[in-house]
Amino acid sequence: MENNEEKIPVSDSREPVEKSNIKFFTLVVLLSFLFGLAGAVFGSTFLVKDGTSFSPFGDVKTIQINEDSAVVDVVKKASPAVVSIIISKDLNKIPGYSTSPFDFSPFGLDPFFQNRNQDSDTPNIQEVGGGSGFIISSEGLIVTNKHVVEDTTATYTVLTNDGKKFDAQVLSRDPINDLALVKISADNLPTLTLGDSINLEIGQKVIAIGNSLGEYRNTVTTGVVSGIGRNIVAGGGSGSEQLEGVIQTDAAINPGNSGGPLLDIGGSVIGINTAIDSEGQLVGFAIPVNDLKRDLDSFNRFGKIVKPFLGIRYVLVNESIKEENNLTVDYGALIVSGGRPSDPAVVVGSAADQAGLRENDIILEVNSARVDQDHSLAGILKNFNAGDQIKMKVLSRGETKDIDVILGETK
Secondary structure (H helix, E strand, O other), X not given: OHHHHHHOOXXXXXXXXXXXXXXXXXXXXXXXXXXXXHHHHHHHHHHHHHOOOOOOOOHHHHHHHXXXXXXXXXXXXXXXXXXXXXXEEEHHHOOOEXXXXXXXXXXXXOXXXXXOOOOOOOOOEEEEEEEEEEEOXXXXXXXXXXXXXXXXXXXXXXXXXXXXXXXXXXXXXXXXXXXXEEEOOOOOOOOOOEOOOOOOOOOOEEEEEEEEOOOEEEEEEEEEEEEEEEEEEEEEOOEEEEEEEEEEEOOOOOOOOOOOEEEEOOOOEEEEEEEEOOOOOOOXXXXXXXXXXXXXXXXXXXXXXXXXEOOEOEEEOOHHHHHHHOOOOOOOEEEOOOOOOOOOOEOOOOHHHHHOOOOOOEEEEEOOEEOEOOEOHXXXXXXXXXXXXXXXXXEEOOEEEEEEEEOEEOO
């Protein structure tokens, strides 16, 4: 085309000049279209990333690619700081445990030979369980669940993501929440950043990493925040405990994930994976990271995790409790006994006892915060420290009064 154009002088005739103009015009239009198309694609991608618009040029694909990339980046950054915790015991010291090849009990229990190994001088150390944790200081401070390291007769080993093994020491267990701190002797370790669980929103993206089933190290699952402020009863082989204000997520959490981090899309820890609902699918729960922050503050101050102790048994008042007990209010914490001498309504010598609280009193408010089904007494008190003085509004024998209470320490 270029050669033909050179052979036609512009001044020869009107017709060649018009053909040249047509070609030039066509080229301009074509280039304008191509530049416009490129601009549209660039603009649509930019707008999709901002979440302010959609484009007919593959907006759904663009969103998916960006989301996947963010998850991959978080996993690459966080995985080195996520550890597996191996639980080991001397099986010869476990009553009823048998290692005989002729023992067909599905649980390894042989009543007839249950004591035959316990007198052996040779330890039989075996792995009996596993969990997860994550490093929060480069000197080896690790967070996990209390139920992962609750057995004081067991030994614990931390396996890092690069395959190194360390003997672990349990520094402190939270007396009322499913959290614990573990230490290994190491330096310059990768760490995770603690985020904030106050402003979580239902539907936001989350990532769970942990030692799934005690077998698949650093398994990654994704999901969303499914619920906030759930109150659950978490149970295991050693009993159960009430957990308040936990995060619900549909990110798959399996046995062995306990103690691993629940991360936001920025890679910060927003929760500590702790429980699943065995009756449902993809219904998992994590302790909010702000609970952990309070534990760390307590540990730094006292050398152990210290929690405030009031010293009462109570039930939260609702409409049915009000009717059953002929109460004048339908909210608050009604102080009740457990029906046995070992379950008093008020513990003798406790903070509640010293403040004059008695059975059948109803705690209505704590520092002006109303106590009700959505704001339990335990949930309110966990925001305070042992030794703090608080003001309670109490309904006692038909009269409402304000009392000051200095919180004790949970033993």
